[in-house]
Amino acid sequence: MSDNIKVSVIVPAHNEEKYVERCIDSVNRAATRVKCGVEIIVVCNRCTDRTAELALARGARVVTDESRCIATVRNTGIKAARGKVIMTIDCDNRMTEDTIREVLGMLNSGRYIGGGAPLRFERYSFPLWLNDMMCRAGFKLTGLYCGIFWAEKSTFEAIGGFADKKAGEDIATAKNMRAYGKKLGKRYGCLRRNHLINSTRKYDDMGDWLYFKLIFKNAVAMIKAALGDRTDYDKLMDELFYDYNGK
Incomplete structure (x- = not known):
């Protein structure tokens, strides 16, 4: 079974029993759109609720990490991964149904070292629209898209995993990955047809x-x-x- 796994989706979770099922369901829907094996690894971080139980019932693997650093939590999931390709998504968020397929297509093209995804809120209001515009402008200016990270496991290993920071680890990791890709003549990319559904x-x-x-x-x-x-x-x-x- 593990020989067929090509993609490992890492889901850090701290007491996420209200959200873990819908996150896993979104990944499972995306998994039906590709022909390779996809595993979901929920990294339970200091959980005292039913997160692990619900994740297991949905077919996910569960590992634990008790640190208070999101980078360390994600890296624990990456170390446990059996897939060649790593994707990450926070437990209260969801991915659109062709996300995995687009990621594999971009990596298979040989032009991209890895990348991120655009963010779209699950609902909108005027202040959330302003927030969205700020995020889009920031991503556009820097090119450092985050949200859903994707790259080969070997790439994460080469850059030392997620940057060891309690906050801002996403931007630091994107910078490290982009710099590593530049050495190999590859770009840090962003999904064009799919996006992260951002929790509100x-x-x-x-x-x-x-x-x-x-x-x-x-x-x-x-x-x-x-x-x-x-x-x-x-x-x-x-x-x-x-x-x-x-x-």
Whole structure:
């Protein structure tokens, strides 16, 4: 069975019993559109709910990692992967149905070292539309698309996996992958026909202006972090990501 697995989809999860089934279902739908084997690895991170039970019932493999660093959690999943191709997606998000097929097509072309995917919110309002426009502009300017990462496992191994950072690991990893690809004459790409369906649960819980408010409220913490003192910034990351168990 493992000989047929070509794609491993890594799903980090911290108490995600409300979302794990729909995430896995989206991956399984995408898996039906390709002829190779696809495994789903849910990396349970400090879970105290039914995440692991529900993931196993949906046919996923489950591994555990107790660290408080998303990069380490993802790297644990990559190490456990049996596939040649690695994809990552957060547990509260979903992928569109031809995502895996497009990824394989881009990698098989030989032009891409790996890449990311565009983000689209699962619902929209005026502040979420503004947030979306900011994300699109940032991705367009930098070319460092994130959300769903994809590359061969050997590529992740060559760059040392996800960058060992508590926050901003996605951008750092994209930079590392792009630099590695440049040495091989390959590009860091972005899916064109598929996208990440981005969860709005934090906005549902704390309001659609959430990130705009956070920028103003925590401007001092962000400046201090840029100058080397990450104490307040790391507390904010814990609150928003590592300890968050909202709706």
